[in-house]
Amino acid sequence: MLVIAEKPSVAKNIRLAIKPTPPVIALKGHILELDFTEEYSRWRSVDPRELFHAPVRWVIRDPETYKELFRAVRDAEMLVLATDNDPEGELIAYEALLVAKDSLGDTPRYCRMRFNTVTLSELRHSWENLEPDLKWNWVWKALLRHKFDLITGAAYTRLLTLSGKLNSGDGIVSWGSCQMPTLWFIYQREMEIRRFKPEKYYVLSALLDVHGVKVKVSSEPIKDAGKAREIYATAKTAKYALATGFQLQDEVESKPLPTDTDSMLQELSKITGLSAAKIMALAESLYGDGYISYPRTETNMWLAVDHRSILTMLSQTPLGRHINMLNYSPRSGRKNDGAHPPIYPTAYYMWPDDKGKVWEYIARRYLANVVGKDALLKRWRLQVSISGLKLDSTGRYFVDEGFYQIFPYFKPKDTLKIAQINIGEKLPIIEVKLEEKKTKPPPRLTESELLRLLEQHSIGTDATRADYPQIILERGYAEKKHKSFRLSALGEALINLLRDVDERLVTPDTRRYVEQLMAEVEMGKFSVESALKEAVKIYEGLFEKVSIKLKTMENAVNKRDQSPINSKKT
Numbered sequence: 171m172l173v174i175a176e177k178p179s180v181a182k183n184i185r186l187a188i189k190p191t192p193p194v195i196a197l198k199g200h201i202l203e204l205d206f207t208e209e210y211s212r213w214r215s216v217d218p219r220e221l222f223h224a225p226v227r228w229v230i231r232d233p234e235t236y237k238e239l240f241r242a243v244r245d246a247e248m249l250v251l252a253t254d255n256d257p258e259g260e261l262i263a264y265e266a267l268l269v270a271k272d273s274l275g276d277t278p279r280y281c282r283m284r285f286n287t288v289t290l291s292e293l294r295h296s297w298e299n300l301e302p303d304l305k306w307n308w309v310w311k312a313l314l315r316h317k318f319d320l321i322t323g324a325a326y327t328r329l330l331t332l333s334g335k336l337n338s339g340d341g342i343v344s345w346g347s348c349q350m351p352t353l354w355f356i357y358q359r360e361m362e363i364r365r366f367k368p369e370k371y372y373v374l375s376a377l378l379d380v381h382g383v384k385v386k387v388s389s390e391p392i393k394d395a396g397k398a399r400e401i402y403a404t405a406k407t408a409k410y411a412l413a414t415g416f417q418l419q420d421e422v423e424s425k426p427l428p429t430d431t432d433s434m435l436q437e438l439s440k441i442t443g444l445s446a447a448k449i450m451a452l453a454e455s456l457y458g459d460g461y462i463s464y465p466r467t468e469t470n471m472w473l474a475v476d477h478r479s480i481l482t483m484l485s486q487t488p489l490g491r492h493i494n495m496l497n498y499s500p501r502s503g504r505k506n507d508g509a510h511p512p513i514y515p516t517a518y519y520m521w522p523d524d525k526g527k528v529w530e531y532i533a534r535r536y537l538a539n540v541v542g543k544d545a546l547l548k549r550w551r552l553q554v555s556i557s558g559l560k561l562d563s564t565g566r567y568f569v570d571e572g573f574y575q576i577f578p579y580f581k582p583k584d585t586l587k588i589a590q591i592n593i594g595e596k597l598p599i600i601e602v603k604l605e606e607k608k609t610k611p612p613p614r615l616t617e618s619e620l621l622r623l624l625e626q627h628s629i630g631t632d633a634t635r636a637d638y639p640q641i642i643l644e645r646g647y648a649e650k651k652h653k654s655f656r657l658s659a660l661g662e663a664l665i666n667l668l669r670d671v672d673e674r675l676v677t678p679d680t681r682r683y684v685e686q687l688m689a690e691v692e693m694g695k696f697s698v699e700s701a702l703k704e705a706v707k708i709y710e711g712l713f714e715k716v717s718i719k720l721k722t723m724e725n726a727v728n729k730r731d732q733s734p735i736n737s738k739k740t
């Protein structure tokens with residue numbers, strides 16, 4: 171028997187959990203990858219459009235691990251595939267079987283070991299409940315993604331690079347059907363900012379003494395400067411504001427849902443300022459070392475998770491003061507990816523480094539969900555009149571901080587408590603101001619906002635979304651300043667070129683359709699080849715339009731260079 175784990179840290183825990191210890195070999199992710207056959211590897215001698223119908227084969231991605239696995243399977247009567255429990259992990263398990271077939275001449279006997287944490291107890295349970303086969307619908311889904319991304323990415327990248335119409339730092343103009351919508355969102359925001367024309371306006375504000383609390387009330391925007399100054403001249407002589415309305419309403423902020431990957435990345439990028447790719451790497455490391463459950467999940471509902479054991483573990487940490495073992499009520503969402511539970515802590519990580527920040531967020535959000543209570547607030551609105559001008563103010567204050575005592579990251583800071591105010595009551599004016607302001611453009615996208623857009627438009631999956639912002643930075647299509655994304659000249663030129671051809675090349679709708687096809691392959695509605703044919707057909711048609719556009723641009727340049735005027739200049 172030979173156990174094949176996806177990463178060294180998981181292999182280490184399997185050795186600790188299972189006695190007597192079986193032989194365990196650790197992979198480093200994918201052993202193989204898809205590529206074109208050798209004759210299609212020469213960029214300049216192969217028309218990129220041929221790649222849409224070129225044969226695809228498996229090639230060795232990790233030669234060292236391949237050789238080690240190739241030798242190890244010869245001594246095993248049974249393979250136990252202990253890769254991650256999701257479509258990508260299922261594909262890696264399939265790759266291990268392909269390597270075994272290369273070594274033995276036939277597919278050996280095998281079984282599947284499934285787990286969502288690498289705690290010793292769960293690994294033992296998994297070992298005692300081995301499954302007889304892979305989930306082949308997951309294999310085909312992941313295989314479709316890899317084939318589609320290879321074919322379309324290579325064809326467009328070669329076409330754009332060889333055209334020479336765009337100058338990138340390393341000479342390669344990379345294109346990807348997920349990269350482009352990611353860049354498109356940044357481009358859209360940049361265009362909104364450029365088109366924005368600020369408008370001047372005025373606001374009359376007054377600082378009131380409301381039963382000993384200073385409250386600022388403000389007027390609606392006033393566009394006419396003369397009228398604003400006239401109102402101000404009258405209002406600044408007033409000594410009291412007349413209360414014309416006061417509303418006080420109960421407000422409930424629900425405790426957070428269980429943690430899925432998208433919410434973790436979006437919130438931690440706000441909290442830490444780290445990139446999503448870095449956060450994902452830290453979470454993967456915590457999982458591999460046994461501190462959290464599997465961090466790539468779309469599930470936010472609780473299914474078959476032993477909260478008592480998790481709470482018992484956390485009660486031995488500094489967070490234990492928040493735990494009452496006799497009273498807990500987990501809140502569930504509605505999403506279930508069918509692969510993993512939500513993300514939760516499995517052991518105490520005590521070091522105050524970046525991994526510690528990720529672990530603490532996961533632990534605090536888990537506790538806020540399981541033992542926390544909804545936060546209760548009062549929201550108020552005060553309306554007053556000063557010399558006939560209507561002004562108002564809104565605010566809120568806590569009645570019970572609830573889960574914010576455990577999970578304080580996004581706790582409202584602008585709370586202000588005021589007493590009940592009666593209509594007709596006179597409130598002393600401390601100060602009156604006339605403020606000149608300008609309308610502001612929308613802010614540039616932060617990584618958290620960009621990730622949210624990718625999620626909303628179904629670009630990529632929980633397992634891949636973290637990579638796309640980092641990819642467009644590495645390609646030079648955008649840059650990050652003060653936590654916000656800015657469009658680069660290269661990124662703008664690329665989007666403009668493709669957008670002029672067909673917006674489907676850059677907007678999210680086309681890729682979203684491909685993601686839908688992948689989901690239907692997973693459900694068994696399509697085969698890999700039929701779905702791939704359908705997806706590639708769309709991008710092949712768009713490819714022809716890009717080719718025509720680039721040829722037209724090239725002809726225009728040649729015609730200009732050959733004109734009599736330019737000939738005289740040279």
